[in-house]
Amino acid sequence: MAQQNFQPRPQDKFTFGLWTVANRGRDPFGDAVRDTLAPVEAVKLLAEVGAYGVNFHDNDLVPIDATPSERDTIVREFKKACDESGLNVPMATVNLFYDPVFRDGAFTANDPAVRAYAVQKTMQAMDLGAECGAKIFVLWGGREGVETEACRRPDEAIKRLREALNYLCEYALDKGYDYKFALEAKPNEPRADIYMPTTGAYLAFIATLDHPEIVGVNPEVAHEQMSGLNMTHAVAQAWEAGKLFHLDLNDQVPGRYDQDLRFGSANPKAAFFLVKFLEDVGYEGARHFDAHAYRTEDYQGVKDFARGCMRTYLILKEKARQWNEDADIQALLAEMNEERNELPRFKPYAKDGAAALRSYHFDRAALAAKGLQYEKLDQLTIDILLGVR
Numbered sequence: 001m002a003q004q005n006f007q008p009r010p011q012d013k014f015t016f017g018l019w020t021v022a023n024r025g026r027d028p029f030g031d032a033v034r035d036t037l038a039p040v041e042a043v044k045l046l047a048e049v050g051a052y053g054v055n056f057h058d059n060d061l062v063p064i065d066a067t068p069s070e071r072d073t074i075v076r077e078f079k080k081a082c083d084e085s086g087l088n089v090p091m092a093t094v095n096l097f098y099d100p101v102f103r104d105g106a107f108t109a110n111d112p113a114v115r116a117y118a119v120q121k122t123m124q125a126m127d128l129g130a131e132c133g134a135k136i137f138v139l140w141g142g143r144e145g146v147e148t149e150a151c152r153r154p155d156e157a158i159k160r161l162r163e164a165l166n167y168l169c170e171y172a173l174d175k176g177y178d179y180k181f182a183l184e185a186k187p188n189e190p191r192a193d194i195y196m197p198t199t200g201a202y203l204a205f206i207a208t209l210d211h212p213e214i215v216g217v218n219p220e221v222a223h224e225q226m227s228g229l230n231m232t233h234a235v236a237q238a239w240e241a242g243k244l245f246h247l248d249l250n251d252q253v254p255g256r257y258d259q260d261l262r263f264g265s266a267n268p269k270a271a272f273f274l275v276k277f278l279e280d281v282g283y284e285g286a287r288h289f290d291a292h293a294y295r296t297e298d299y300q301g302v303k304d305f306a307r308g309c310m311r312t313y314l315i316l317k318e319k320a321r322q323w324n325e326d327a328d329i330q331a332l333l334a335e336m337n338e339e340r341n342e343l344p345r346f347k348p349y350a351k352d353g354a355a356a357l358r359s360y361h362f363d364r365a366a367l368a369a370k371g372l373q374y375e376k377l378d379q380l381t382i383d384i385l386l387g388v389r
Contacts, residue, residue: 221252
């Protein structure tokens with residue numbers, strides 16, 4: 001392979017959240033297995049493994065009950081650590097799911113005081129992100145959902161969500177923040193049903209906002225794959241719509257809880273096609289890893305995890321280059337997509353062309369009988385992924 005060491009470089013734009021490398025390994029059945037890692041130490045860890053940037057929720061960096069003086073001290077030390085380590089802060093977000101006040105949701109909660117508090121907390125998180133240089137602000141509505149449909153009408157929840165987003169867009173514009181909002185979908189967990197379950201649902205919702213030009217999406221591998229959906233298709237739809245503002249890379253076994261596995265560790269073939277798509281279309285945003293090390297690991301294992309996420313991406317990027325340059329694969333693709341000059345054109349629409357298409361005779365049986373060689377194409381892909389080609 002052309003790049004045998006697969007070491008990350010700044011132009012790769014690999015980023016991690018404070019909540020990823022500082023995850024202590026707690027789960028619903030067991031307590032933490034790693035000591036608390038302070039934000040400054042997390043920055044040093046990420047710099048050591050070669051990351052480009054670090055992202056954060058508001059309370060990953062500043063505890064929810066911190067005083068203004070404590071907040072300023074924490075932010076000053078964090079920014080100093082980033083400057084000294086050469087790490088950027090491309091994205092910030094807000095935690096509207098952990099604190100008990102959000103047990104019924106945040107922007108969609110029935111209590112208007114909770115909804116107002118959620119908007120206030122998000123404004124403060126936007127201030128914090130802007131202070132640290134973030135240009136992307138992600139919103140994940142982890143508690144925006146229900147266990148029982150009896151609690152509220154879902155159309156009312158959508159209206160509340162729209163009201164909050166419109167207000168926050170206005171706040172960003174009024175403050176002069178150069179933010180792009182990226183909305184993150186998930187079908188379930190922690191709520192039984194989350195209101196915006198898919199990237200496609202958010203794309204439809206964005207079109208109803210007052211400022212859709214500054215709102216896009218943040219697809220996540222695990223959130224798409226946990227319900228059996230195709231992450232590459234979600235990313236492609238967002239890209240084609242001009243709304244792929246950010247994305248979260250990890251891995252996930254379909255049908256299970258949100259696992260946040262090391263990128264490419266469960267479904268390398270799916271990860272390959274995702275990487276290939278991003279590289280083929282020239283995606284220039286950050287490659288953000290929203291994943292956690294195994295609960296078995298100490299912080300040396302966390303470093304191995306972070307290095308592994310980046311290394312796998314770079315390996316798959318090289319595999320994508322090899323796939324694109326493989327003569328047999330390209331010959332198959334050319335044959336599959338060969339133009340048929342004798343066919344009437346149906347784009348752009350014209351009356352004469354429509355009449356010709358309407359009257360043209362297609363040999364349906366011949367079209368149906370032709371083999372498409374997808375088995376061969378797929379096996380060539382597998383050969384490349386397994387390193388025998």
